[in-house]
Amino acid sequence: MARIVMKFGGTSMAGIERIRAVAARVKREVDAGHQVAVVVSAMAGETDRLVNFCREASSLYDPREYDVVVASGEQVTSGLLAIALQAIGVPARSWLGWQLPIETSAAHASARIETIAMDAALATGEVAVIPGFQGVSEGRVSTLGRGGSDTSAVAVAAAMKAERCDIYTDVDGVYTTDPRIVPRARKLKRVTYEEMLELASVGAKVLQTRSVGLAMKEGVRIRVLSSFVDGDDDTGTLIVSEEELGDMERQLITGIAHDKNEAKITLTDVPDRPGAVGSIFTPLAEAGINVDMIVQNIAHSRGSTDVTFTVPAADLARSLDVLTKAQDAIGYTGLVHDPRVAKITVVGVGMRSHAGVAATMFKTLGARGINIQAITTSEIKVSVLIDEDETELAVRVLHTAYGLDAEEAA
Numbered sequence: 001m002a003r004i005v006m007k008f009g010g011t012s013m014a015g016i017e018r019i020r021a022v023a024a025r026v027k028r029e030v031d032a033g034h035q036v037a038v039v040v041s042a043m044a045g046e047t048d049r050l051v052n053f054c055r056e057a058s059s060l061y062d063p064r065e066y067d068v069v070v071a072s073g074e075q076v077t078s079g080l081l082a083i084a085l086q087a088i089g090v091p092a093r094s095w096l097g098w099q100l101p102i103e104t105s106a107a108h109a110s111a112r113i114e115t116i117a118m119d120a121a122l123a124t125g126e127v128a129v130i131p132g133f134q135g136v137s138e139g140r141v142s143t144l145g146r147g148g149s150d151t152s153a154v155a156v157a158a159a160m161k162a163e164r165c166d167i168y169t170d171v172d173g174v175y176t177t178d179p180r181i182v183p184r185a186r187k188l189k190r191v192t193y194e195e196m197l198e199l200a201s202v203g204a205k206v207l208q209t210r211s212v213g214l215a216m217k218e219g220v221r222i223r224v225l226s227s228f229v230d231g232d233d234d235t236g237t238l239i240v241s242e243e244e245l246g247d248m249e250r251q252l253i254t255g256i257a258h259d260k261n262e263a264k265i266t267l268t269d270v271p272d273r274p275g276a277v278g279s280i281f282t283p284l285a286e287a288g289i290n291v292d293m294i295v296q297n298i299a300h301s302r303g304s305t306d307v308t309f310t311v312p313a314a315d316l317a318r319s320l321d322v323l324t325k326a327q328d329a330i331g332y333t334g335l336v337h338d339p340r341v342a343k344i345t346v347v348g349v350g351m352r353s354h355a356g357v358a359a360t361m362f363k364t365l366g367a368r369g370i371n372i373q374a375i376t377t378s379e380i381k382v383s384v385l386i387d388e389d390e391t392e393l394a395v396r397v398l399h400t401a402y403g404l405d406a407e408e409a410a
Contacts, residue, residue, distance in 0.1 A: 001033050001034060001035055002034050002035070002162075002163040003034070003035045003036075003037075003160055003161065003162040003163055004029060004034050004035070004036050004037075004162055004163060004164060004165075004166060005036075005037050005038070005039060005153055005156050005157040005160070005162045005164075005165040005166065006025070006026060006029065006036060006037075006038045006039070006166045006168065007038070007039040007040070007041075007132065007149065007150065007152075007153035007165065007166065007167045007168065008022050008038070008039075008040050008041065008081075008168045008227060009041045009044075009149070009167075009168065009169050009170070009227070010041045010042055010043055010044035010045070010046070010047075011044045011169070011170045011227070012041075012168050012169075012170075012227035013040055013041060013042070013043050013044070013077045013080075013081070014043050014044040014045075015043070016080070016084075018227075019077070019080050019081055019084050020084050021227070022038075022040075022081060022084070022168075022227065023081060023084035023085045023087075023088055023090070024088065025168075025227070026038055026081075026085060026090065026127060027085070027088055027089075027090050030090055030127060035122070036127050037118070037121065037122075037127070037128040037129075037130060037156055037160060037162075038081065038127060038128070038129045038130065039130045039131075039132045039149060039152050039153040039156055040074060040077045040078050040081055040129065040130070040131060040132060040149070041073075041074060041077065041132055041133065041149040042073025042074050042076070042077055042133075043073065043076070043077060046073040046076075047070055047073050047133075047146070050069050050070045050072065050073055051066075051070055053069060054066045054069055054070070063108035063109045064108050064140055066108065066109055066143075067108050067109060067134075067140070067141050067142050067143045068140075068141050070133075070143055071097070071131070071133065071134040071141050071143050074131030074132055074133050074134055074149070075094075075096060075131050075134075077131070078094040078095075078096070078129045078130060078131040079094050079129075081094075081129050082094045082127075082129045085127055085129070090127055091124075091125065091126040091127065092126050092127040092128075092129055093124070093126050093127075093128070093129065094129045094130070094131070095121050095128050095129070095130050096130075096131060096134070097130075097131065097134040097135040097136050097141065097142075098135075098136035098141065100116060100117050100118065100120070100121060100130070101116075101117060101135070101136050102115075102116050102134070102135035102136065102152070102155070103115045103116070103135060103136060103137070104135035104136065104137045104142045104144070105137060105142075106137045106138060106142070107142075108137070108140075108142055108143070109143055109145065110143075110144070110145040111135060111137060111142040111143060111144055111145075112144070113135060113144070113151065113152070113155045113214075116155055116156060116158075116159040117159075118156065118159045118160045122160060130152065130156060131152075132148060132149025132150070132151075132152035132153060133148040133149045133152060134148075134152075135152075144210075145210075147208035147210075147211075148208070148210070150167060150207055150208040150210075150211035151208060151210045151211040151214055153165050153167060153211070154211045154214045154215045154218070154220050154222065155214060155218075157218075157220045158214070158218035158219075158220050162220070163221070164220070164221040164222065164223050164238075165215070165220050165221070165222050165223070166222075166223045166225065166236075167207065167222060167223070167224050167225075168225060168226065168227040169206065169224065169225075169226065169227065170226065170227065170228065171206060171224075171226060172187065172225060172226035172229050172235065172236060173187040173188065173224055173225060173226075173235070173236045173237035174187070174188050174191055174196065174199070174206050174224055174237040174239075174255070175187050175188065175255070176188065176254070176255045176256065176399065176404040177255055177256040177257070177258075177395055177399050177404070178258070178395070181258075181392050181395050181396065182395060182396055182399045182405070184399070184405040184406045185399065185404070185405075185406065186404060186405075186406040187237065188237050188254065188255070189237065189238065190237065190238045190239075190240060190245055191237055191238075191239050191240075191254060191255075192239070192240065192241065192242045192245050192254075192349055193212060193215060193216035193239060193240070193241060193242075194216070194242065194349060194380055195254045195255070195347050195348065195349055195380065196212045196222075196239050197209065197212045197213055197216065198345070198347045198378070198380060198381045199254075199255050199257050199345075199347050200212050202257045202259055202343060202345040202347075202381070202383060206224055207222070207224065207239075212239070215239065216241075219241065221238065221239070221240050221244075222238070222239040223236050223237070223238050223239070224236050224237045224239065225237075242349060245349075251348065251350055252348055252350035252351070252354050252357065252402065253346050253347070253348040253350065253351075253357070253402040253403075253404065254347050254348040254349070254350075255346075255347050255348075255404075256344065256345065256346050256347070256395055256398050256399055256402070256404070257344075257345045257347065258342055258343065258344050258345070258391050258394075258395050259342065259343045259345075260313075260342045260388055260391060261312055261313045261314070262292065262293075262310045262311070262312065262313060262341055262342065262343050262385070263310060263311055263312070263313045263315075263316040263319075263337060263338065263339040263341065264308060264309075264310050264337065264338045264339075264341045264373065264374070264385065265308070265309055265310070265311060265316075265319060265320070265323070265335070265336070265337045266306060266307070266308040266334075266335075266336045266337070267280060267306065267307045267308075267323070267330065267332040267334070267335055268304075268306045268332060268333050268334035268335075268336065269300070269302075269304040269305075269306070269332055269333035269334065270304055270305055270306065270307050270330065270331065270332045271303065271304055271331045272299040272300075272303050272304050272305045273303075276305075276330070276331070277296065277307065279326070279329055279330045279331075280307060280309075280323070280326075280330055280332075281309075283322050283323070283325075283326045283329075284311070284319060284322055284323075287318060287319075287322045289311055289312075289315045289318060289319050289322070290311065290312060290315075291309050291310070291311055292309070292310045292311070292312075292343070292376070293308075293309060293310045293343070293374045293375075293376045293383065293385055294307070294308070294309040294374075294376075295307070295308040295309070295374045295375075296308075304333075307332075308373075308374060310341070310343070310374070310385060313339055316337060316339055320335065320337060323335060340387065340388040340389070341373065341385050341386065341387065341388055342385070342386055342387070342388045342390075342391040342394075343383050343384070343385055344383065344384050344386060344391070344394050344395065344398065345381055345382065345383040345384075346361055346381065346382050346398060346402065347380060347381045348380060348381075349380050351379065351380050351381070351382075352379055352380065357382060358375075358377065358382045360401055360402065361382055361384065361398060361401075362384075364397050364398055364401040365384070365386070365394060365397070365398070367397075368393060368394075368397055370386055370387075370390045370393065370394055371386065371387065372384045372385070372386060373385040373386060373387075
């Protein structure tokens, strides 16, 4: 008998008929002899509705009360799934975050899980249905931030030492790139934690970044598969350690991601002296703005330089306000911004042992007249910043250049 955590997203829980379909899927695992815990998201669109209620009530809402409101969506679906399971003869009960309990930090609306107690839930012999995204801090409901249900599922799997954590979504696995852009994108059978972490952080929407990081830390095997397609253990994509993947299955490039949620900022004539760059990024950090790609240009003869960097598009207005207020301290002359950019990233653990990955990327984009505005690299990824209008073309030509196209369109 294996221990399995099954996590179902909002589209899987969008209405009673879909919840009944989820219950039937859970029953199949129980009938196969597995000990199952289920983590559920709120119904699709419900969390957005609850968040909007909070904003309408007050733009300066108390985060503790915000958590009380937005956590209710998962409470509803956990209770409904428990009822649906009982109706088809599967012993089940819901366990809210405070009942297990799932202890979190006190950072309401963006809490982090500290401990989970699963003994009581597992001892009953029933299917434990757990609302994702929520926990308890100092006696009050807390939430983990948007997308937190994936993190809840991985944390539950780690706590109960599950064989794997099955995350059911509206896609049937992880692909080499977005199939809507490249019809010949291939579904991957296995991906390493590091590759998935990089893909998630640069635009792939399959899994939330925090959940992948936690899975890597705790050694939780994740399987991504669709709620709407019946399959067996060979379906979907398995996310595992690099050691489990093995050299035989490793390829040079695993996938290509794109992200249009970036904005470029350039400060001109920044004094070329020690501490100048720190004076740019310190106030941004203090404002809670994450800076991604950074390029410092060659110094001008007049003793200054230009600094280009990217921030999330949603933070562009705040970034410009922070930098304008800090102009005297920084000493720059001009501030130029461009919200119409996109980040293209190629990812693969095979880069560690193969040269020429970046050169192929630059040569391929250059041949199609696509200008590269900034570059960042890590051990297993290369990212470039390009004009937003060239995103789809860049993804398609790179997918072909790295030999990722399937023989037949998906």
